[in-house]
Amino acid sequence: MIILQDKAIQVTEPKPIARLLQEWLATLDDTDHLKEHFFVVLLDARMRVTLVDVVSIGTLNASLVHPREVFIRAIANAASAILIAHNHPSDQSDPSDADIALTKRLQQAGKLLGIDLIDHLIVTTSGYYSFAENGRLSTTL
DSSP: OEEEESOOOBOSSSHHHHHHHHHHHTTSOTTGGGSOEEEEEEEOTTOBEEEEEEEEEOOSSOOOOOHHHHHHHHHHTTOSEEEEEEEOTTSOOSOOHHHHHHHHHHHHHHHHHTOEEEEEEEEOSSOEEETTTTTOOSSOO
16 A cells, blocks of 8 residues: 655655654544554655555564565665665654564665665654664665
8 A cells, every 4th residue: 555655755754754654543443543554665766756656465463564565665666775664553663673673684684685765763643763863774874
């Protein structure tokens, strides 16, 4: 499901993307609001958003994500870089061990494909956690 396409947002920090995703998540009904949603944000060479896509919708505390699904639109749309994000319905933004492992796996896959993973955001209703801002990615904004 594509949320946004060809919007003139330039990514220089994670806050505008976190806000965009928070606004979209706020439109969900009570049932869907309790599920994790995993997003991929495609960026062009100037770090402008070209597409925001929901890659996976999971359960209360998990979302099945595979590099194939994360990078398929990035490859098809010739993205220069991606930013990934997911929500924590618990409203706790700290990354889990699974979040950390997935980030490393997707960063390695991106390096092989020549598509930089610039950040992983964990979005809640009250805030967000940025892997890049917290020094957990070698590539930063």
